[in-house]
Amino acid sequence: xxxxxxxxxxxxxxxxxxxxxxxxxxxxxxxxxxxxxxxxxxxxxxxxxxxxxxxxxxxxxxxxxxxxxxxxxxxxxxxxxxxxxxxxxxxxxxxxxxxxxxxxxxxxxxxxxxxxxxxxxxxxxxxxxxxxxxxxxxxxxxxxxxxxxxxxxxxxxxxxxxxxxxxxxxxxxxxxxxxxxxxxxxxxxxxxxxxxxxxxxxxxxxxxxxxxxxxxxxxxxxxxxxxxxxxxxxxxxxxxxxxxxxxxxxxxxxxxxxxxxxxxxxxxxxxxxxxxxxxxxxxxxxxxxxxxxxxxxxxxxxxxxxxxxxxxxxxxxxxxxxxxxxxxxxxxxxxxxxxxxxxxxxxxxxxxxxxxxxxxxxxxxxxxxxxxxxxxxxxxxxxxxxxxxxxxxxxxxxxxxxxxxxxxxxxxxxxxxxxxxxxxxxxxxx
Ligand code: S3P
Numbered sequence: 001x002x003x004x005x006x007x008x009x010x011x012x013x014x015x016x017x018x019x020x021x022x023x024x025x026x027x028x029x030x031x032x033x034x035x036x037x038x039x040x041x042x043x044x045x046x047x048x049x050x051x052x053x054x055x056x057x058x059x060x061x062x063x064x065x066x067x068x069x070x071x072x073x074x075x076x077x078x079x080x081x082x083x084x085x086x087x088x089x090x091x092x093x094x095x096x097x098x099x100x101x102x103x104x105x106x107x108x109x110x111x112x113x114x115x116x117x118x119x120x121x122x123x124x125x126x127x128x129x130x131x132x133x134x135x136x137x138x139x140x141x142x143x144x145x146x147x148x149x150x151x152x153x154x155x156x157x158x159x160x161x162x163x164x165x166x167x168x169x170x171x172x173x174x175x176x177x178x179x180x181x182x183x184x185x186x187x188x189x190x191x192x193x194x195x196x197x198x199x200x201x202x203x204x205x206x207x208x209x210x211x212x213x214x215x216x217x218x219x220x221x222x223x224x225x226x227x228x229x230x231x232x233x234x235x236x237x238x239x240x241x242x243x244x245x246x247x248x249x250x251x252x253x254x255x256x257x258x259x260x261x262x263x264x265x266x267x268x269x270x271x272x273x274x275x276x277x278x279x280x281x282x283x284x285x286x287x288x289x290x291x292x293x294x295x296x297x298x299x300x301x302x303x304x305x306x307x308x309x310x311x312x313x314x315x316x317x318x319x320x321x322x323x324x325x326x327x328x329x330x331x332x333x334x335x336x337x338x339x340x341x342x343x344x345x346x347x348x349x350x351x352x353x354x355x356x357x358x359x360x361x362x363x364x365x366x367x368x369x370x371x372x373x374x375x376x377x378x379x380x381x382x383x384x385x386x387x388x389x390x391x392x393x394x395x396x397x398x399x400x401x402x403x404x405x406x407x408x409x410x411x412x413x414x415x416x417x418x419x420x421x422x423x424x425x426x427x428x429x430x
Pocket of ligand 1: 167170172
């Protein structure tokens with residue numbers, strides 16, 4: 001489905017964004033592994049999270065949905081072999097489902113096959129195959145790609161693993177596998193990636209110790225059920241933050257946004273660029289910092305970002321590029337090569353579509369050089385989302401400052417992380 005959008009006069013209002021995708025996946029997984037009844041309040045009912053829910057239903061967790069909450073009777077650490085004809089788990093478009101589940105399947109005493117859609121079937125899996133194989137799991141793949149056949153083992157071999165990338169998906173897979181290991185598993189990464197798994201594992205009673213960029217996990221006999229409330233997703237909020245910052249005369253409040261310090265790099269960089277943005281009502285919900293965000297249209301100056309901050313804003317870079325096109329001066333983004341292996345090659349997608357909008361965005365191997373135009377409107381055009389939710393949402397926000405009409409192909413892919421994105425957007429556009 002394509003969507004047609006037009007330039008708007010301003011953005012204003014008070015909005016709430018849907019629940020955090022990363023936290024929802026983990027809450028479903030750990031509740032399913034716990035012994036007893038957990039509640040996941042305000043979960044994210046998006047396509048990606050539904051893949052995780054379905055997978056754990058197939059493996060013995062009882063998951064009921066009522067009034068926006070999940071009621072989960074866990075199956076315990078030892079799951080049931082999935083009961084569909086081919087013993088398959090279908091991860092759809094979801095990298096998080098496929099990679100995190102692999103860590104759990106690594107410790108089961110059965111074999112499972114994980115498949116995914118066309119996009120996921122092109123994304124690298126060797127990053128989890130390598131550490132999980134070291135722990136003793138047998139994994140065969142299509143040359144490092146899906147489908148994966150995972151033959152679990154219990155106990156797994158504990159190990160000390162140093163990863164050359166900062167990736168929460170690999171870290172989480174190894175930590176989950178560590179629950180089934182024969183000793184302490186240590187995982188170290190170059191920069192700290194999102195730490196929702198560490199926080200939640202602790203809440204479920206696992207022995208997890210964090211020391212700088214290293215995490216140690218000890219084997220668990222069982223996990224204890226929890227009552228979790230999922231905050232709003234900062235990676236969804238950023239689209240509206242961007243809209244308010246770049247559409248003249250705008251002012252917006254976004255309520256109930258998770259601001260975990262491993263996820264708030266976008267806000268830090270915007271503040272450096274001169275954005276009028278404040279975090280208010282800071283509080284803690286289910287071990288995660290949460291606040292309301294107030295943001296106003298701002299004259300911005302360019303800022304450079306590099307590998308030291310990229311993990312804290314990895315999903316926000318496409319929409320950050322849009323903001324940088326409106327700033328004064330040249331913004332350079334480096335150390336973001338991981339964008340090439342997201343739902344689509346986000347470096348190529350962003351560079352090609354922004355060119356169509358008349359912005360000056362040069363693709364690098366690991367980032368971008370953006371020549372900010374100081375707030376001159378873009379030109380509407382026919383654009384391709386490449387069926388990537390974050391590209392579709394970024395281009396939709398760009399259309400708000402683009403003269404004429406913008407058409408975005410396959411815009412329905414927003415359902416991966418933000419099913420009601422266009423409704424919320426419509427309500428704040430004046
Ligand atoms: C995620 C981790 C990140 C992120 C993805 C969600 C997670 O991926 O891009 O959208 O929930 O752990 P990487 O771990 O590959 O960086």
